[in-house]
Amino acid sequence: xxxxxxxxxxxxxxxxxxxxxxxxxxxxxxxxxxxxxxxxxxxxxxxxxxxxxxxxxxxxxxxxxxxxxxxxxxxxxxxxxxxxxxxxxxxxxxxxxxxxxxxxxxxxxxxxxxxxxxxxxxxxxxxxxxxxxxxxxxxxxxxxxxxxxxxxxxxxxxxxxxxxxxxxxxxxxxxxxxxxxxxxxxxxxxxxxxxxxxxxxxxxxxxxxxxxxxxxxxxxxxxxxxxxxxxxxxxxxxxxxxxxxxxxxx
Amino acid sequence: xxxxxxxxxxxxxxxxxxxxxxxxxxxxxxxxxxxxxxxxxxxxxxxxxxxxxxxxxxxxxxxxxxxxxxxxxxxxxxxxxxxxxxxxxxxxxxxxxxxxxxxxxxxxxxxxxxxxxxxxxxxxxxxxxxxxxxxxxxxxxxxxxxxxxxxxxxxxxxxxxxxxxxxxxxxxxxxxxxxxxxxxxxxxxxxxxxxxxxxxxxxxxxxxxxxxxxxxxxxxxxxxxxxxxxxxxxxxxxxxxxxxxxxxxxxxxxxxxxxxxxxxxxxxxx
Numbered sequence: 001x002x003x004x005x006x007x008x009x010x011x012x013x014x015x016x017x018x019x020x021x022x023x024x025x026x027x028x029x030x031x032x033x034x035x036x037x038x039x040x041x042x043x044x045x046x047x048x049x050x051x052x053x054x055x056x057x058x059x060x061x062x063x064x065x066x067x068x069x070x071x072x073x074x075x076x077x078x079x080x081x082x083x084x085x086x087x088x089x090x091x092x093x094x095x096x097x098x099x100x101x102x103x104x105x106x107x108x109x110x111x112x113x114x115x116x117x118x119x120x121x122x123x124x125x126x127x128x129x130x131x132x133x134x135x136x137x138x139x140x141x142x143x144x145x146x147x148x149x150x151x152x153x154x155x156x157x158x159x160x161x162x163x164x165x166x167x168x169x170x171x172x173x174x175x176x177x178x179x180x181x182x183x184x185x186x187x188x189x190x191x192x193x194x195x196x197x198x199x200x201x202x203x204x205x206x207x208x209x210x211x212x213x214x215x216x217x218x219x220x221x222x223x224x225x226x227x228x229x230x231x232x233x234x235x236x237x238x239x240x241x242x243x244x245x246x247x248x249x250x
Numbered sequence: 251x252x253x254x255x256x257x258x259x260x261x262x263x264x265x266x267x268x269x270x271x272x273x274x275x276x277x278x279x280x281x282x283x284x285x286x287x288x289x290x291x292x293x294x295x296x297x298x299x300x301x302x303x304x305x306x307x308x309x310x311x312x313x314x315x316x317x318x319x320x321x322x323x324x325x326x327x328x329x330x331x332x333x334x335x336x337x338x339x340x341x342x343x344x345x346x347x348x349x350x351x352x353x354x355x356x357x358x359x360x361x362x363x364x365x366x367x368x369x370x371x372x373x374x375x376x377x378x379x380x381x382x383x384x385x386x387x388x389x390x391x392x393x394x395x396x397x398x399x400x401x402x403x404x405x406x407x408x409x410x411x412x413x414x415x416x417x418x419x420x421x422x423x424x425x426x427x428x429x430x431x432x433x434x435x436x437x438x439x440x441x442x443x444x445x446x447x448x449x450x451x452x453x454x455x456x457x458x459x460x461x462x463x464x465x466x467x468x469x470x471x472x473x474x475x476x477x478x479x480x481x482x483x484x485x486x487x488x489x490x491x492x493x494x495x496x497x498x499x500x501x502x503x504x505x506x507x508x509x510x511x512x513x514x515x516x517x518x519x520x
Contacts, residue, residue, distance in 0.1 A: 050412045072414020082406045086427040086504045095423060099415045127504045147413050 003028045003183045004049070004074065004151045009058035011044055017208035018044050021058075024202055024211065026151065029181040033188060033198035035240065041209025042187045046153050049185070050076045062151060075147035079156040081140040083128040089139050090115075090124040096147035111146055118142045118176060134165045138172070145182055154186035158193065170196055171225065178222055195236045196228050203240065205247040213243045294474035302474035303482065309463070310482060316459040317452065318486070320376060321444040324383025328440060331384060332391030339392070340399045340425070357389050361450055369454045379451040379459075386447045387440035394436025398429020431505070434498040441490040449483060 004026040011018045019041040026032050034042050047053035049060055054069035067073045075096070083092045090108055097107035115121050118138050128136055137157060144152050158166050158173075174197065177184070188194050194201050195217055203213040217236060219227055227233055276296050282288050283295035294302070303310065335353075339346040361382065368378035402425045410420045452461025460483055467475035499506060 052408065052412055071412050076409060076412045078405060078409065080405060082403065082409050084406060084424065084427070085508075086430070086502070087423075095410075096413050098423075099410070099413050099419055127507045129504070129508045 003030075003063060004185070005061045006045070006049055007059050007061070009045065009048055009055045009060070011041070011048060011053065011055050012208075019048075019209040022204075022209065022211055023058075024185075026183050026185050028183055030199050031177060031184045031186070031197055032200045032202065033186055033194040034202050034204050035188060035191065035194045036204030036209070037189060037206065037244075040204045040206035042204055043155055045204075045209065046076070046155055046185075046187065050074055050153055073148070074151040074153055075144040077140050077144040077152065077154045077157055079160050081128070081133075081136040083136055083139055083143075085128055088125050088127060089120065089131070092128065093139055093143040093146055096143060111142070114142055114146070117179060119172060132165075133161050134169055137161065137169060141173075141176070145180060149180070149182060152182050152184045154184060156187050156189070159188065159190065166193075167225075173197065174221065174223060191237055191240055192228060195233055195240070196223065201240070203243050205244075212247055215239060291471070291473060294477060298474045299477040299481065302472070303478035306475060306478065310460070310479065313458055313460045313463045314482070314486065317445065317448045317461070320379040320448040320451075320459065321383060321441075321490075323376075324380040324447065325387050325440060325444040327380065328384040328387035328444070329391050329437070332388035332436075332440075333395060335388070336392045336395035336399065337421075339396060346396075353389060353392060356385060361386055361447060365451050365454050368451070374455040374457065378454075379448050379456070382451045383444045383447040386443045390436035390439040390443070391433065392436075394432040394434075395429050398432030399425045401432065402428040430498075430502055434494060434502075438491050438494045441494050442487040445483060445487050445490065 005023075006025075007023050009022045010020055022045060024032070024034075024045075034045070036042055044053065048055045048058075048068075051060075051067060051069055051071035051073060058068070059066055060068045062073055083089070084095075087095070090111060093114075094102075094104075094107040094111035097110055098104060102110070112124065115124060118141065120135065120138055120142060123131060123135060123139070128139070131139070141152075141154075141157070144154070158169050161169060170193065186197070198217050199221075201215040201217060202211050203215065204210070205212050215236065219232060279293075280295050280297065283290055283293050283298075290298075335349065339349055364385070365378070365382055368381050372378040372381065406424055407420055410424060415423070448459065449461040449464065452459035453465055456462045460479055464476065464479050467479065
């Protein structure tokens, strides 16, 4: 059932431990959140999982295959959409397919199929500069999905958006996820966002970065907007705040 | 309504002001030579210059053909060389460190100084002209491309790496298109350098070309023809630069969209 496992990951830069013995797992179709303050080493952990960085200790496994230090296995999306300004949206999202060796024409055809599902219809021939921030993030997510439909790492994907757009993006995101069932590990420092979107939350604290708590969000999906103003939601939030406060006190 | 009229008027004035300035200079020039304040053999009037140009039109076109041919060949080779050197310097830090000072030094040597050497080495044919153009034109291209490569979004490059892209793929999909704007800025300069380079090389010997024509009319003290060919050369340079801009617009369609947006935003602000 497990899809992605990172075991006993330790990373240090210049003798300073950035993350200390972290183990996390991600099951198929799950949305799991890494919640923590800035500087807790969340992004470093992502760099390890994506293979951009080789850890001092520990292994990363995807479907029982060891992928430690191997790039190109899990997909990655950042706060910046990183759409290339000189390519149309269609060419931007089909880029991962082309990198994998697919012919341009076929890559475009394959990518086009998903535009409706991702709410991107009509943007195929536009350039990123012609789209709003929310639409650009949608395109970035589609590109991430086309790169790998197994596991996606999202590093603060919605944090650059304004609150209203962010709310809409959350609804859109959950809706798309219902359909594509992409196993996702995402980073955020927004507690509400974490509770709203995740099945499971790892609370990460620094320094060095480690996992201090794991919280299951049992609210069934699909979740509607009412969830974020419900009593259960507040309970989750209290629980998380308590953990963070305790950590800050130490 | 009234305000809009003023704005429109300002717009028109903005647009025609360069034309006005040029006409003023021409009128002043014409009166100076017509009244005889400056002897006609030294400073022919603009009308004389136009007449000289029309009289020698076919001859000028033949010479222009040679010059343009040299410029085209030299520029193509210069661009190719500039591109290869830029890629090499971008790829290997050691190449960058080794070549950069050499590049700068080649630019401090004046064109006019090396041209005679080239003629001595390579004769009166087309070779020294092309060599000179390559030397002068590849520098702006190399520097432009290098800056362009360096300007590529580092995060985007990392993302591509995380997607498993090879160095070549990252070059084709990110570095090369990122550098296009810089490349064209360099090419605009190189295009005008190439004409100047060709003419300078032709001064020192050759069988045809605008530089050869220039030397001949100078020796016969035909000031009107001298002026005609000078204006003709700057005209050609301007046209070439325009051509580069057109090419840029075709090859960089995304810039057009960006510009449109910016213009409409500016319009709204008003």
